[in-house]
Amino acid sequence: MDNLKPRFTILVVDDEQANVELLEAYLHFEYDVITAFNGFEAIENARKKKPDLILLDIMMPDINGFEVCKVLKGSKDTAHIPIIMVTALSNRDDRAHAIEVGTDDFLSKPVDRLSLKTRVNSLLRLKALQDEILRERDQAQNYLDVAGAMFLVLDTEKHVKLINRKGCEILGYTEEEVIGKNWVDHFIPAYLRDEVNKRH
Known part of the structure; x- marks a missing residue:
């Protein structure tokens, strides 16, 4: 039955061919491996091929791994992809900077096969x-969208956290225009606001 399980895809990014080949050799029996040899190619592959995990070198000539990580973690389409920084850098400032830009874990070069597999397996389980x-x-959002009534969720400050498609149609706004707005201040007529605030 295990053969029926879908294989995870891992994107390996390093400007050194030998490093890419080593990681590929460690991983290719269990995972589908795709590669990139610079930061721009890494970003493009992450967006187009949607890997399940990225092994990202820091020191690259065009844009470094910190910048690549920041771009990917800052994009809605790729923010959820776990990133392991693979680096020869070991000082505390570099690690702190990597955490700031959103990396999920670190591996030091030269890469130890057991450490690699342990960290990859752990992050892939979390991603699954x-x-x-x-x-x-x-799926829950789809159920709400086909409902014939407006459905919305507010936080304790009355900001809209979720609204279904019918709600957007009724209000005449897009979801992006509604989410995050204060429900009372933006969508309740002024003459009713005091009454609504008293009740809640």
Whole structure:
């Protein structure tokens, strides 16, 4: 039955061919491996091929791994992809900077095969759980979207956290225009606001 399980895809990014080949050799029996040899190619492959995990070198000539990580973690399409920084850098400032830009874990060069597999397996398990949660959320959102009534969720400050498609149609706004706005201040007529605030 294990053969029926889908294989995870890992993007390996390093400007040194030998480093890419070494990681590929460690991983290719269990995972589908795709490669990139510079930062721009890494960003393009991450966006187009949607890998399950990225092994990212820091020291690259065009844009470094810190910048690549920041771009990917800052994009809605790629923010959920775990990134392991693979680096010869070991000082505390470099690690702190990597954490600031959103890396999920570190591996030091030269890469130890056991450490690599342990960290990759751990992050892929977490990603599989996260993907399942996102699927369930999307399914719930689909149910709400086909409902014939407006449905919305507010936080304790009355900001809109979620609204269904019908709600957007009724209000005449897009989801992006509604999410994050204060419900009372933006969508309740002025003469009713005091009454609504008293009740809640």
